Amino acid sequence: MAGRNSANPRKPPGKKRVSAADAARIEQIFARLAASNPEPKGELFYINPYTLLVAVVLSAQATDAGVNKATPALFAQADTPEKMVALGEDRVREAIKTIGLFRTKAKNVVALSQLLIERHGGEVPRNREALIALPGVGRKTANVVLNIAFGQPTIAVDTHIFRVSNRLPIAKGKTPDAVEKGLEAVIPEKYLLHAHHWLILHGRYICKARKPECGRCVLYELCRFKDKTA
Incomplete structure (x- = not known):
């Protein structure tokens, strides 16, 4: 992509403008996910x-x-x-x-x-x-x-990503397409390639639909979900 946006050094031009506090929080969310799983992988078996x-x-x-x-x-x-x-x-x-x-x-x-x-x-x-x-x-x-x-930095919004993005929240939306656009607009470029897997795995194993395992969540302090457990 082209040069950086001076108003927000973590976002390339065309990225959604967010407050400095929100940008820092989103940066921390993905920094923690990256630290806990540096090379996330999909779980489907395939050959090519x-x-x-x-x-x-x-x-x-x-x-x-x-x-x-x-x-x-x-x-x-x-x-x-x-x-x-x-x-x-x-x-x-x-x-x-x-x-x-x-x-x-x-x-x-x-x-x-x-x-x-x-x-x-x-x-x-x-x-x-x-x-x-x-x-x-x-x-x-x-x-x-x-x-x-x-290796393209796309985000496939399934039920897990939809839930996690709205629940934390990172990017709110009423449809998968809206959430996809919202995530692409606010996730720092350096995290985009793996963001898809981090969010799916987080939703599948930690931020579950009925009983989120908040006690094991590396994002606990960054989460604004009103029903999160202690």
């Missing part, structure tokens, strides 16, 4: 960008753990679009039958594989618009693939 794309499509309305039980055997048979198309919808459906919505997902996996071959030479595209044009791929899925496979 293509299998990552398939795994993320399969994870919609399902848990990563549940997806990981089915995908190793599937990817052992088909780790490229060509192999997946050759495997066929019936066999893909059988391989992922333990995952919710498996019939629709099997159809989408084979269809997106065919389009990858026809439109992209069998390669996973590196831009959001091309990814979203594939069956079963929405903005969140595209952002996950761009972030993990290609």
Whole structure:
């Protein structure tokens, strides 16, 4: 990105203007998350960008753990679009039958594989618009693939990020798109690449929906959630 904004040295031009106190607090939130987990990783099993794309499509309305039980055997048979198309919808459906919505997902996996071959030479595209044009791929899925496979500083707002961002809060919003834009506007640039994983993991294991484990939270003093526990 271009040079720094002199009014806020931690933000590149175009970033949302926030008070010095809010900017310092957000800086501290991500500094603490970074210190507690310097190299956060996604929890889905994958082999290459293509299998990552398939795994993320399969994870919609399902848990990563549940997806990981089915995908190793599937990817052992088909780790490229060509192999997946050759495997066929019936066999893909059988391989992922333990995952919710498996019939629709099997159809989408084979269809997106065919389009990858026809439109992209069998390669996973590196831009959001091309990814979203594939069956079963929405903005969140595209952002996950761009972030993990290609190192782009995208933020895929799932239920965990939506909750954590509104609860702490970092960026409030009534929709995932609003939260995504809000986070991109206030997170210091140096933390953007890993912000997605830090927030997901924090929501999954600490800032849980029903019973947040505030006693183990490294962000306790920075959190403004009115119902946080001692």
